Amino acid sequence: MSVRSVFNLQPARPAWGIRPPAHKTQSMRDPIASAPLPAQVSIPVEQSLGIRAEPLVEPSQRVRTGELIAAADSAAGWPGARIHASVSGHVRCIEERPVAGDDTATSLCIVIDSDGLDERHPDCRPADPWSLSPAQIIERIRAGGIVGLGGALFDTAAKLECKANVAGLILNGAECEPYITCDEMLMRERADAVVEGALIMARALGDPDTVIAVESDMPEARVALHDAIDARGTTAVSVAVVTAKYPAGGERQLIELIAGREVPEYGLPSDIGMVCQNVATAAAVAGLFASGEPLISRIVTVAGDNIAEPRNVDARIGTSLSELVSVAGGYVGEAHRLIMGGPMMGIALPDDSMPVTKATNCIIALHEPAHEPSRVEMPCIRCAECSEVCPARLLPQELLIASRTSDTEALEELGVDACIECGCCDYVCPSYIPLTVRFIEAKRTLREQRQTRHDAEHARDRFEAREARLKDAAEALTRELDEQVESLDEQTSIDEIMARVGGGEENDR
Amino acid sequence: MPDWFAAESHRALLAAITLLGLLILTVSIGLTVAADRMNRNPADAVEAVNRLLPQTQCGQCGYPGCRPYAEAILHDAAPINRCPPGGNATLRALADLLDRPVTAVDESLGTPTGAGKAFIDEAACIGCARCLQVCPVDAILGAHQYMHTVIADECTGCELCVAACPVDCISLRH
Numbered sequence: 001m002s003v004r005s006v007f008n009l010q011p012a013r014p015a016w017g018i019r020p021p022a023h024k025t026q027s028m029r030d031p032i033a034s035a036p037l038p039a040q041v042s043i044p045v046e047q048s049l050g051i052r053a054e055p056l057v058e059p060s061q062r063v064r065t066g067e068l069i070a071a072a073d074s075a076a077g078w079p080g081a082r083i084h085a086s087v088s089g090h091v092r093c094i095e096e097r098p099v100a101g102d103d104t105a106t107s108l109c110i111v112i113d114s115d116g117l118d119e120r121h122p123d124c125r126p127a128d129p130w131s132l133s134p135a136q137i138i139e140r141i142r143a144g145g146i147v148g149l150g151g152a153l154f155d156t157a158a159k160l161e162c163k164a165n166v167a168g169l170i171l172n173g174a175e176c177e178p179y180i181t182c183d184e185m186l187m188r189e190r191a192d193a194v195v196e197g198a199l200i201m202a203r204a205l206g207d208p209d210t211v212i213a214v215e216s217d218m219p220e221a222r223v224a225l226h227d228a229i230d231a232r233g234t235t236a237v238s239v240a241v242v243t244a245k246y247p248a249g250g251e252r253q254l255i256e257l258i259a260g261r262e263v264p265e266y267g268l269p270s271d272i273g274m275v276c277q278n279v280a281t282a283a284a285v286a287g288l289f290a291s292g293e294p295l296i297s298r299i300v301t302v303a304g305d306n307i308a309e310p311r312n313v314d315a316r317i318g319t320s321l322s323e324l325v326s327v328a329g330g331y332v333g334e335a336h337r338l339i340m341g342g343p344m345m346g347i348a349l350p351d352d353s354m355p356v357t358k359a360t361n362c363i364i365a366l367h368e369p370a371h372e373p374s375r376v377e378m379p380c381i382r383c384a385e386c387s388e389v390c391p392a393r394l395l396p397q398e399l400l401i402a403s404r405t406s407d408t409e410a411l412e413e414l415g416v417d418a419c420i421e422c423g424c425c426d427y428v429c430p431s432y433i434p435l436t437v438r439f440i441e442a443k444r445t446l447r448e449q450r451q452t453r454h455d456a457e458h459a460r461d462r463f464e465a466r467e468a469r470l471k472d473a474a475e476a477l478t479r480e481l482d483e484q485v486e487s488l489d490e491q492t493s494i495d496e497i498m499a500r501v502g503g504g505e506e507n508d509r
Numbered sequence: 510m511p512d513w514f515a516a517e518s519h520r521a522l523l524a525a526i527t528l529l530g531l532l533i534l535t536v537s538i539g540l541t542v543a544a545d546r547m548n549r550n551p552a553d554a555v556e557a558v559n560r561l562l563p564q565t566q567c568g569q570c571g572y573p574g575c576r577p578y579a580e581a582i583l584h585d586a587a588p589i590n591r592c593p594p595g596g597n598a599t600l601r602a603l604a605d606l607l608d609r610p611v612t613a614v615d616e617s618l619g620t621p622t623g624a625g626k627a628f629i630d631e632a633a634c635i636g637c638a639r640c641l642q643v644c645p646v647d648a649i650l651g652a653h654q655y656m657h658t659v660i661a662d663e664c665t666g667c668e669l670c671v672a673a674c675p676v677d678c679i680s681l682r683h
Binding site: 452455456457458459460462463464465466467 | 559562563564565566574575576645646647648663665
């Protein structure tokens with residue numbers, strides 16, 4: 001197949017990256033459980049990479065499952081941020097509620113009281129993707145509110161719509177963070193949906209070479225995928241295996257591994273003709289066409305030492321995290337630490353009252369912190385462990401010096417913008433220096449500085465344009481006055497003539 | 510004179526000419542580059558200073574904008590500590606570029622502007638159009654006898670319009 005011309009199905013083993021304890025088996029003993037229909041869902045309107053959708057419903061309005069309840073202003077050019085009701089019932093209220101993020105993060109949430117009927121909206125109709133054109137497929141994916149389920153929430157339709165000539169589509173099943181198993185369980189149990197979704201997305205992109213990437217420690221998922229591909233009788237999709245190393249599942253890292261080419265620093269995968277989609281996104285696309293159901297549920301891993309029966313739960317968007325924990329048998333003892341996402345890049349949660357969003361791939365409850373944060377930071381000994389593990393091939397120890405002296409030029413020069421915030425450098429640092437937080441901060445400072453510089457240049461251009469305009473106006477005025485003075489000279493001579501003529505008249509009289 | 514001598518001297522002559530030619534070429538390229546480096550256009554110097562200024566165009570320095578101040582710094586030896594919006598960062602950058610000593614920002618020039626955006630209380634606006642004339646970046650939209658409004662994205666927060674308003678309907682919002 002032509003697939004081999006674009007991808008390595010046995011990719012290079014990366015020198016970078018780390019192998020933290022996986023903790024994955026605990027949540028894969030049991031099959032995916034379906035969470036009971038929640039009595040109330042609280043659906044944040046910000047579920048598409050910082051784009052805020054505007055609510056389209058009123059309090060006390062009745063909604064049905066799958067009904068569009070919020071959409072971004074289409075004039076803003078982000079029509080993809082559509083959000084649908086995940087249960088049927090009545091809108092209780094639309095209010096600010098705490099969501100995962102900083103300690104004080106809140107988001108406008110549409111709160112729906114379920115009526116327990118789960119009545120489908122009539123618009124949720126299946127469709128045959130093979131009779132639709134690529135543009136129609138993309139439009140339908142957009143209408144289905146599908147975003148990247150790997151956690152970045154990038155608008156899937158926008159990714160599929162990229163104008164560049166796409167040579168390869170990579171389905172990212174390389175779930176490299178410890179504890180998280182939602183993609184692996186999905187590939188084991190619903191491999192057919194993943195393959196179907198991959199084929200639909202490939203069709204939308206003009207049938208590029210398509211590959212599903214799994215990690216080397218996922219043999220069952222790999223077998224399930226091969227079986228599904230065989231059952232479907234297609235040769236358009238292959239399976240590639242990457243080394244089970246963190247962060248092999250990072251978009252840039254995965255593309256580099258299996259396509260053998262790097263995404264440019266400030267560029268996108270489409271710049272090198274690649275599109276990367278999460279396997280869960282593919283399954284959601286398949287579900288959208290098979291049942292007409294928009295993105296109203298997702299699989300969440302509930303794991304950690306503190307969970308009685310760690311497992312994966314298929315939950316409606318907006319379900320409270322505490323309900324998921326009770327599906328997984330509740331807590332054992334008191335949860336000391338609650339993390340949304342993985343232990344490497346996840347965010348600490350103050351409590352479990354927050355809702356599941358399209359980005360929620362995992363909740364971890366731990367007795368002890370995943371890394372011991374109580375360890376005292378010591379001076380850098382320049383061992384260069386950090387630069388060996390850095391998947392972006394940066395020099396964290398140099399960046400550390402630059403960030404300590406706030407040397408923004410050096411930070412920019414050393415490429416802090418390419419930092420993917422994976423935390424590998426923190427993990428290996430023998431001096432326990434918290435490097436990643438510094439780099440996140442440095443990236444933010446650089447971004448702000450660039451904005452300020454851009455604003456200043458803009459203001460300068462406007463100031464200079466205004467000066468030029470005023471100067472032109474002043475010159476035009478002077479010119480006009482000069483002309484008037486000149487014509488005034490002529491006028492006087494005419495006056496003299498007139499006076500003479502008038503004098504003549506007088507003489508005549 | 511033996512033949513071998515003539516051949517030898519011929520070769521030496523060629524070598525001398527080539528060496529001398531190369532030397533002349535290298536020196537001339539070097540001199541051209543140096544001349545280009547040393548003889549900078551004065552407009553470029555103004556541009557370099559202007560680039561370090563915050564472009565608030567507030568006139569707090571006593572000059573009618575950032576470029577005029579940059580020109581004054583270079584041509585009239587104006588002090589470099591007269592830019593409150595730029596603060597210490599701008600002062601240090603200017604001192605570095607011009608090799609002048611760093612002194613504290615002149616506090617008599619008032620509190621730094623440029624932190625907010627102008628906002629017109631449209632109910633109170635009488636449509637006098639005076640603020641339009643003082644805005645250094647044309648960020649106010651309006652006409653005589655019509656309500657005015659600030660284009661927030663273009664506003665630098667220079668506060669010049671605040672003083673110009675006869676009914677005090679402009680305030681700075683952060």
